[in-house]
Amino acid sequence: MAKNIPVVEAVSPNQINAGTVIHGDIICNGNIRIDGTLQGKIECSGKVVIGTSGQVEGDIVCANVDILGQVKGNVLVAEKTALKASCRLTGDLQTGSLSIEPGAEFNGKCTMTATADIQLLMQQNIRVTVPA
Secondary structure (H helix, E strand, O other), X not given: OOOOOOOOOOOOOEEEOOXXXXXXXXXXXXXXXXXXXXXXXXXXXXXXXXXXXXXXXXXXXXOEEEEOOEEEOOEEEOOEEEEOOOOEEEOOEEEOEEEEOOOOEEEOOEEEOOHHHHHHHHHOOOOOXXXX
């Protein structure tokens, strides 16, 4: 007799590979890693990772973010932001907690906000805009 074995789908993160260029907004439930180029906004319910070769020109709204590459835009993070040594962030940042490694470049204003406040903003679907 064969047993019924439940099938569980493996959840893999979304990924934009190096050499890929996307013009447009990305909305995703789950995690995403960007090693290519995105000219548009990211709205993500999970974690966003911008790899060392990743470039984003647009706003990011997410639960957590690790930035190793370049971002030109405002970043709204519900929980944790990590700016790694190779990071180049130009834009304002609103986050629950922040870590910055030596060597990271951050040009903008940072506002530390209670996690619940940012989560409320995300639920209300408030958009941030890129400074001119």
